[in-house]
Amino acid sequence: MADFIVGLTGGIGSGKTTVANLFADLGVVLVDADIxxxxxxxxxxxxxxxxxxxxxxxxxxxxxxxxxxxxxxxxxxxxxxxxxxxxxxxxxxxxxxxxxxxxxxSNYVIMVVPLLFENGLDRLVQRTLLVDISPQLQQQRTMARDDVSAKQVQNIIGSQATRAEKLSKADDVIDNQGEISALKCKVDALNSLYLKICGNT
Structure with missing residues (x-):
């Protein structure tokens, strides 16, 4: 039974799923709000x-x-x-x-919630982790992935909390504007931190 929950969030196209899967590779159980x-x-x-x-x-x-x-x-x-x-x-x-x-x-759980702050679900977790990228990159990645227009992406981004709001509320931030190898190192470091916090190092 896991008592320590990390709420993982990020805007559309930020790479939440990629980050979540890297934690899963380390044996961390994921609970995905969309599923x-x-x-x-x-x-x-x-x-x-x-x-x-x-x-x-x-x-x-x-x-x-x-x-x-x-x-x-x-x-x-x-x-x-x-x-x-x-x-x-x-x-x-x-x-x-x-x-x-x-x-x-698992020693702790990652709760993957796209609208973690917007829906007040951060109250259910012990720590929050934001996957952060620039709005420009968000738009490029989402348009390429979902084959949608710039306007559609802007509407979705506009309906979510602003980047500044999310950054101010998050306990931890992963900058996902670089390579996947850099992402893996960041996830490894955070995994060590979370294990330490929940007393399982």
Whole structure:
């Protein structure tokens, strides 16, 4: 059981997944908010049953999975419906993530949360780690990776906390503007630090 949780975050295109996987290579258990968010609305889940009851059965695909694009349409420009959905899902996601952290068989856990500060989930962790890159690089990498326009990327960046806000709140920062080899050294150093803090060196 892991009592020490590190919240890993970073803006879109910052390289959160790469950093998380480097920690995983060192034997650290990852609890990923995006994966948990899908799990809590999977077929047979309490979350999906509540969504179907609220929006109707046509919110499902033919295979019984949630039709995400239809759900997005329903809550787009509808604050009331969006608030209802967030009120349902956020507690379920939080509860599931904490349960997974408790069950983790590693000295500490990395909780990967894109909107760690924005959603107040930094309150659930003992330490926060920000993967930081410049907005220009963020835009370049995201456009190349997701084949989206500069405007779309700017909208996403604009909906997240500013770089300055995240930097001011983070306990630790990894600058991810260089090579993967440099990234690995930074992760190794932080892993040693976290093991020391949680008394497992």
């Amino acid at each position: 948990v968010a899908r799990e809590v609305v999977s077929p047979g889940s309490e979350g999906l049953a509540a969504i179907v009851k609220h929006f109707g059965a046509d919110i499902l695909l033919s295979d019984g999975n949630l039709d995400r694009s239809k759900l997005r349409e329903r809550i787009f420009d509808n604050d009331e419906e969006r608030l209802w959905l967030n009120g349902l899902l956020h507690p379920l996601i939080r509860e599931t993530m904490l349960k997974k952290c408790k069950e983790a068989q």
